[in-house]
Structure formats: C-alpha cells, structure tokens
Amino acid sequence: MQDRLQKILSQAGVASRRESEKIILDGRVAVNGSVVTELGTKADPDNDVITVDGKPLTIEEKRVYILLYKPVGYMTTMKDPEGRPIVTDLLKGLKERVYPIGRLDYNTEGLLLLTNDGALANALMHPSHEVDKGYLVRVSGHVSPEQIQRLTEGVKLEDGMTAPAKVVPVSESEHNSWISITIHEGRYRQVRRMCEAVGLSVVRLKRSRYDFLEIGDLKPGQFRYLAPEEVTKLRRKGASAGSGRAPRKSGVVAKRGMSKRK
Structure with missing residues (x-):
C-alpha cells in the first residue's frame, strides 16, 4: 500500500515526520534508484526499494x-x-x-x-x-461419576496416557450433558479422544479459555x-x-x- 515517503521514514524510525521531510528535500532518499526531492511523493514499502543515504530502509x-x-x-x-x-x-x-x-x-x-x-x-x-486450556463439551446422554473420574485421572490413548484433567459437570438435559474439561497438553484431537475413550460421544466442543484469557x-x-x-x-x-x-x-x-x- 502506498504512503507518503516522510510518513514511511518516520514509521521506520529514521527521524520524526518533520525531520524526514528535510531529509527528502536534501536529496538523501531514493525510490527504486531514483532520487526523490518532492514532498508528498508516495511509495509502497512492501514493493519499492527505498534507500536513505544509499542504505536500504528496513521497516519492522x-x-x-x-x-x-x-x-x-x-x-x-x-x-x-x-x-x-x-x-x-x-x-x-x-x-x-x-x-x-x-x-x-x-x-x-x-x-x-x-x-x-x-x-x-x-x-x-x-x-x-x-498452559491450561478450558473446553466446554456437550456429549450425548448422561455422564457418570465413573467417567468423570477416569477423565480426571487421565486415560490411555494410542499415543500414551494423558495427564490428569480437571472435569466439572455443568448441566444435563434429557438427551445431552455439558461438562467442562481443562487440560494443559496439546495432543491431536485430545479432548474428543479422551471422551471417546471413556464411552462419551461429543456433540459440540468449544474452547472457552486459554490460560488467563477467556x-x-x-x-x-x-x-x-x-x-x-x-x-x-x-x-x-x-x-x-x-x-x-x-x-x-x-x-x-x-x-x-x-x-x-x-
């Protein structure tokens, strides 16, 4: 995206906007090899080669x-x-x-x-x-205390035992249950696989927390x-x-x- 040269120089930390104008007027700036001395000239820092005193401009x-x-x-x-x-x-x-x-x-x-x-x-x-990652999980049917206990203690998956998780029942209806699961590992499809391992079918899975962020x-x-x-x-x-x-x-x-x- 094109912008005025003095603004580009200022954003790159070369000098203030006003000082950048003087640098341009003094003929110290070139765009694609051509010296620019006219204020208001625009350039694209992503596509144009801008130099100051012969040195390429680096924009972080x-x-x-x-x-x-x-x-x-x-x-x-x-x-x-x-x-x-x-x-x-x-x-x-x-x-x-x-x-x-x-x-x-x-x-x-x-x-x-x-x-x-x-x-x-x-x-x-x-x-x-x-880092703790919190999930809200809706599963089909009822969740037993035994299933919650197994999830809490960790379950065996094909890639090994999971670390203990924090599992809290949230709500329950005739056909579905909501539970909250907090883990700190990052295995592939981990929460779904943990639920499947204890006989729970996941209907909906939502990550609600990442460490302190909600x-x-x-x-x-x-x-x-x-x-x-x-x-x-x-x-x-x-x-x-x-x-x-x-x-x-x-x-x-x-x-x-x-x-x-x-």
Whole structure:
C-alpha cells in the first residue's frame, strides 16, 4: 500500500515526520534508484526499494496479537488443499500476516490466538510450557461419576496416557450433558479422544479459555486485539518455557479496544 515517503521514514524510525521531510528535500532518499526531492511523493514499502543515504530502509512489521472466536467449519492452517475456509479469512482488513498459536480442529469452535510474533508463539507452544486450556463439551446422554473420574485421572490413548484433567459437570438435559474439561497438553484431537475413550460421544466442543484469557462475549467469527497488559502476561508465560529465553521486548505493538467482525 502506498504512503507518503516522510510518513514511511518516520514509521521506520529514521527521524520524526518533520525531520524526514528535510531529509527528502536534501536529496538523501531514493525510490527504486531514483532520487526523490518532492514532498508528498508516495511509495509502497512492501514493493519499492527505498534507500536513505544509499542504505536500504528496513521497516519492522508491527506485532499484533488477536483473540478470535473460531467458528466450526474453518481450518487453522494457513491454506487448505481442499479449499475449505481458513481462520485468517475472518480477519479482513488486517494488513499484517498472522498465524495461529496451536490449532483447533475443523469441527471445534472457540478461542484461538493468532499473532505474527514468532518468538512468543514458539515459546507458548514449547512442549515444556504447560498452559491450561478450558473446553466446554456437550456429549450425548448422561455422564457418570465413573467417567468423570477416569477423565480426571487421565486415560490411555494410542499415543500414551494423558495427564490428569480437571472435569466439572455443568448441566444435563434429557438427551445431552455439558461438562467442562481443562487440560494443559496439546495432543491431536485430545479432548474428543479422551471422551471417546471413556464411552462419551461429543456433540459440540468449544474452547472457552486459554490460560488467563477467556472468550467472553465474542460471537463466532468475531475477534479482538489483546490489550498490552495481556500481551505482557503472555510473554511472561512464554518466558517460563523450556527454551530458557524470554521473548524479545522490541517491536511489540498491541492495540487497545475491541474490533469485532462477523
């Protein structure tokens, strides 16, 4: 996207807007090899080569952190060979390229974090980082105390025993029951497989919490930007991962407020 050169220079940290104007007037800026001295000239920092005193301009992408209510029927990959919708399709108007922290199954809905902060994403997904993830699960029929006990203690799956989970009955009707399950592992389709292992058939699965973050009043397809204090807490969580390195502090931008899109 094109923008005025003095604004591009200012955003890149070269100088203030007014000082950037002087740099342009002094003939120190070139676009695609041609010196520019006229204020108001526009360029596209993504496609044009902009130099200052002969050195290429480096523009660091803003860091963004998004909490999305993923609807059923969306993939959490960046592209799908079968042409199914992907979660980033819901973030229309977002200039930055973001990707999910972890995954939710195609038929699972709920809280999904997306960012372009690779250091934080890798830290939070590190195997040694045990972050609680809360799910609301609707299953067919009645849930017995024995089934809850088995889930709580951990169940044997084809890839080994699961860690103990926190399981709380929520409500029950004639045909269905709701339970809350909190786990800290991130195995493939883990909650569904745990329920199947104890004889429960999952009708609906919704992730409602990721550590201290909750889905709140977001509706399917809506999202909000994380507040700066939420980003700070996540970075502290990430710093405790087994990598032993805290995510870098530079270049972090978190937008306040809520942006909801259907």
